[in-house]
Amino acid sequence: MSANAGLPNEPSLAERARRIRRNALRMGEIQGQGYIAQALGIADVLAVSYFHALRYHADDPHWEGRDRFLLSCGHYAIALYAALIEAGIIPEPELETYGVDDSRLPMSGMASYTPGMEVSGGSLGQGLGIGVGMALGLKRKHSGARVFNLMSDGELGEGATWEAAMSAAHWKLDNLVCIVDFNNQQADGPSTQMLCSEPLEAKWDAFGWFAQRVDGNDIDAVREAFDRARTLDEAKPRVIICDTRMACGVPFLEARERNHFLRVAPEEWQKALRIIEAEAAP
Amino acid sequence: MSGAKPRLTTAAMIASIASEGQKTKAAPFGHALVALAETRPEIVGMTADLAKYTDLHIFAQACPDRFYQMGMAEQLLMAAAAGMAKEGFTPFATTYAVFAARRAYDFICLAIAEENLDVKVVCALPGLTTGYGPSHQATEDLAIFRGMPNLTIVDPCDALEIEQAVPAIAAHRGPVYMRLLRGAVPLVLDEYGYRFELGRAAMLRDGADVLLISSGLMTMRALEAADALRKDRIEAAVLHVPTIKPLDEATIVAAAAKSGRPVVVAENHSVVGGLGEAVAGALARSGIAARFRQVGLPDAFLDAGALPTLHDRYGISVSAMTTTLREWL
Ligand SMILES: Cc1ncc(C[n+]2csc(CCOP(=O)(O)OP(=O)(O)O)c2C)c(N)n1
Ligand SMILES: [Mg+2]
Numbered sequence: 001m002s003a004n005a006g007l008p009n010e011p012s013l014a015e016r017a018r019r020i021r022r023n024a025l026r027m028g029e030i031q032g033q034g035y036i037a038q039a040l041g042i043a044d045v046l047a048v049s050y051f052h053a054l055r056y057h058a059d060d061p062h063w064e065g066r067d068r069f070l071l072s073c074g075h076y077a078i079a080l081y082a083a084l085i086e087a088g089i090i091p092e093p094e095l096e097t098y099g100v101d102d103s104r105l106p107m108s109g110m111a112s113y114t115p116g117m118e119v120s121g122g123s124l125g126q127g128l129g130i131g132v133g134m135a136l137g138l139k140r141k142h143s144g145a146r147v148f149n150l151m152s153d154g155e156l157g158e159g160a161t162w163e164a165a166m167s168a169a170h171w172k173l174d175n176l177v178c179i180v181d182f183n184n185q186q187a188d189g190p191s192t193q194m195l196c197s198e199p200l201e202a203k204w205d206a207f208g209w210f211a212q213r214v215d216g217n218d219i220d221a222v223r224e225a226f227d228r229a230r231t232l233d234e235a236k237p238r239v240i241i242c243d244t245r246m247a248c249g250v251p252f253l254e255a256r257e258r259n260h261f262l263r264v265a266p267e268e269w270q271k272a273l274r275i276i277e278a279e280a281a282p
Numbered sequence: 283m284s285g286a287k288p289r290l291t292t293a294a295m296i297a298s299i300a301s302e303g304q305k306t307k308a309a310p311f312g313h314a315l316v317a318l319a320e321t322r323p324e325i326v327g328m329t330a331d332l333a334k335y336t337d338l339h340i341f342a343q344a345c346p347d348r349f350y351q352m353g354m355a356e357q358l359l360m361a362a363a364a365g366m367a368k369e370g371f372t373p374f375a376t377t378y379a380v381f382a383a384r385r386a387y388d389f390i391c392l393a394i395a396e397e398n399l400d401v402k403v404v405c406a407l408p409g410l411t412t413g414y415g416p417s418h419q420a421t422e423d424l425a426i427f428r429g430m431p432n433l434t435i436v437d438p439c440d441a442l443e444i445e446q447a448v449p450a451i452a453a454h455r456g457p458v459y460m461r462l463l464r465g466a467v468p469l470v471l472d473e474y475g476y477r478f479e480l481g482r483a484a485m486l487r488d489g490a491d492v493l494l495i496s497s498g499l500m501t502m503r504a505l506e507a508a509d510a511l512r513k514d515r516i517e518a519a520v521l522h523v524p525t526i527k528p529l530d531e532a533t534i535v536a537a538a539a540k541s542g543r544p545v546v547v548a549e550n551h552s553v554v555g556g557l558g559e560a561v562a563g564a565l566a567r568s569g570i571a572a573r574f575r576q577v578g579l580p581d582a583f584l585d586a587g588a589l590p591t592l593h594d595r596y597g598i599s600v601s602a603m604t605t606t607l608r609e610w611l
Contacts, residue, residue: 074417106586108414113586122417123380124354154331157353187331188339188351194331195353 010051013219015280016086017047021249022276023082027098027105028262029269034099034107037259039079041183041244042150044219046083049148049179053226058088061115067145068134070119072127073152073181077109080117089116125158127151128178132164135176135237146230150179154186156197162207168237169208176237177229178209181216183244187260204239216242250275299411299463299499299589301600306466307441311404312340314448315374319345322452326366328352328375330359336376336406337464356386363401364393372400372452379405379420379461383427395432395457402451408437408461408498409550410579410596415586421579425555427459428527434480435526436460437498437550437557441467443524446478454480461498470502476522483530483537489517490541492611493572495534496548497523497557500577504548506600507607516611519543526557531564538565544573546607550598553578575610577603 011019024039049069050056057063071080078098084090090105097103104113108122119130131149138145155161168176186194197203204211210232214221222242229238247253250272253262264272300306319325319341327333327341331354342349352359356377363373382390382405394401405423412418427435434454438444444467451458474486486501487508496504501522508518521537523530538545538561545565547558558576565572579596593599597606 101587101591102585106415108417108586110415110417110586120415120417122414123385125385154354157331157355157358159355159357186354187335188329188333194351195355 013047013051013223016051017043017219018249018276018279019086020046020079020082022273023085023092023095024078025269025273025276027078027081027095028264029273030096030098030100031107032266033261033263035075035078035261036264037185037247037253037256037262038076038152038181038183039082040247040249040253042076042079042181042216043082043249044217045150045179045181045222045242045244046079048219048222048226050083050087052223053230054148055145056087056089061089065143065145068118068147070121070127070131070134070147070149071109071117072119072121072149072155073124074109074121075107076150076152077105077107077117080109081105081114084114084116087116090114124152124155125160127155128161128164128168131176131178132167132171132173135168135173136171138175139173146175146177148177148179150181153180153182153184153191153197154194156180156191156200157195165204165207165209172235173237174232174235178237178239180239180241181244182241183246185246185260200241204241208236210234210236210238211241212239213241213243216244217248249279298466300466300468305469307469308466309337309340309464310441310444310467311448311462311464312337314445315341316344318449318452319348322372324370325372325374325452326350328359328363328366328373330354330356330377330381332377332406335378335464336404336462338374338376341374356381357389360386360389360401360403361393364389364397364399367394367399367401368397372402374402374404376404376406376462378418379408379423380418382459383420383423387426390457391430395430398432398456400455400457402458402460404460404462406462406464410584410592410598411463411499411550411589413587413589413592416583419584421552421584422555423461424526424549424551424557428555428560432457433527434458436480436524437526438463438478438524439498439501439522440470442469442471442476443478447480447524450478450480463499468502470505478524481525481528481530483521483523483525483533485537486520486522487518489519491517491543492607493519493521493537493543493545494548495521495523495537495545495557495561497526498550500548500550500598503598503600503603507604510600510604511607514608518607523557526560529560529564531568534561534564535568535570538570538572539568542572544575544611546575546577546610548577548598548603551578552581554581577606
């Protein structure tokens with residue numbers, strides 16, 4: 001079951017998110033640059049996923065009954081590793097090996113390298129289609145497990161995403177949850193200026209999905225959206241569009257412009273870590 | 283908490299192909315396209331969310347009204363480039379080599395090549411030029427594109443050649459796929475009095491003991507390896523073949539027929555379906571039975587890691603290549 005069963009001594013979801021941010025910053029520091037702004041932005045969603053919504057066994061990442069979490073946006077690997085470390089699926093000392101030769105934690109997420117990584121997602125736009133197949137497969141096996149697909153807003157530009165979206169509704173895949181990280185950022189600039197996907201909620205709705213849009217850095221709102229997605233009694237797939245802030249939690253990084261691939265000076269990593277440490281529950 | 287850690291030298295982000303101290307030029311493709319666009323009003327630039335990473339941002343800044351940001355939608359990029367070409371424009375469409383070759387193949391093939399439309403597909407990260415792993419390593423792009431009728435394929439070696447190839451591929455009417463080195467691109471061929479000619483191979487240095495045939499960045503490596511071999515009294519010829527298709531078979535066959543020297547093809551590509559097999563086919567068809575070897579990437583999904591590590595591991599660094607050649611010769 002999920003590592004967070006609501007036990008009294010369990011860390012709060014906010015504390016989980018804080019630790020995910022800390023883990024991500026420690027990995028970012030190893031490389032000195034990377035997709036750290038995405039990791040800080042999606043940390044709250046990952047905290048809710050791994051410590052509220054998902055069923056899994058940390059000591060058995062291949063447990064047949066697990067909910068499948070697909071990282072379609074493979075470059076967010078640093079974020080998922082941070083969550084998998086907090087969840088106990090990857091040992092914490094391994095974060096020192098992030099992106100290093102022969103590490104199990106490559107810069108772009110790959111299923112063959114890392115426990116808990118369900119797909120190789122670096123070629124963007126493939127996750128949702130794979131999710132459709134897994135959701136169909138789970139139904140065929142009469143499994144109650146769900147598929148969660150995390151995708152970036154840039155992936156909304158890929159035609160394959162919308163083929164999969166149409167298919168999921170066609171097959172009434174109520175065991176499929178798609179999470180869209182709407183950080184309004186892509187490689188060349190703001191997503192809405194690259195290939196505007198708005199109005200996004202209406203689009204998914206028109207494609208036959210139960211669509212919700214929430215502030216992805218408001219943990220309570222995210223948790224409630226996940227709960228609605230899981231409990232809805234309608235035979236349709238569910239999407240949660242999460243508006244997130246790049247680099248959320250580290251104001252001086254949030255203030256940077258062009259933050260798809262952040263270069264951070266050595267002393268700034270420590271400064272960022274101190275900001276995150278200062279939020280630790282007493 | 284981590285204190286001041288030593289900087290790891292094996293980080294995956296070491297992705298430059300320039301060696302220490304090598305002369306480089308910034309964004310040669312972007313600057314060449316801007317220069318060309320001044321006299322060619324029909325040229326437009328198009329990309330799929332990778333202007334900054336294909337040096338097309340230089341063009342976008344210089345000619346904002348001729349630049350089309352299509353979003354991260356490579357199939358659309360190629361279909362729309364075809365549409366632009368049908369209306370009389372000459373699009374330079376950029377993305378990474380993997381996404382053009384794999385995702386957008388059908389669109390390049392039918393929408394562009396079948397009608398012989400004037401679209402130039404220019405792609406960064408050819409072969410093994412990133413440590414990101416198989417999702418970004420276009421180890422088989424030449425194999426994929428060689429099979430496409432009507433398509434001209436160019437694999438330039440350095441900044442000088444990119445600058446010269448841009449007007450040359452624009453002057454050619456029809457679809458072109460060009461492999462791109464981006465960012466700080468090494469400058470090598472200026473020392474050889476070289477001029478790029480579409481469809482022509484060029485002998486950069488002669489040598490009686492072995493004939494190295496190469497394209498792209500492997501030509502600069504072949505030149506360095508030839509220098510290293512000279513210290514062992516092995517004289518290596520280097521034949522640079524920047525146009526992969528149509529292949530300059532006459533020059534290749536003539537060079538291979540000379541003096542019975544062994545032939546080694548070096549390419550930043552899988553040993554399957556690239557320049558090596560193209561050359562082998564040309565030699566076999568001409569009845570030349572030279573000793574033949576390939577320096578290229580294995581037929582496998584390659585590791586993630588730092589680029590210098592991977593080039594050593596897979597045998598296409600100067601030192602790995604030189605070692606292999608010494609063993610063979
Ligand atoms: C199919 C595909 N096309 C292009 C790329 C190159 N690429 C990597 S990340 C990225 C930006 C995509 O937008 P998004 O994921 O929203 O960016 P972020 O929020 O991480 O800044 C691009 C174009 C890719 N990995 N896959
Ligand atoms: Mg984004």
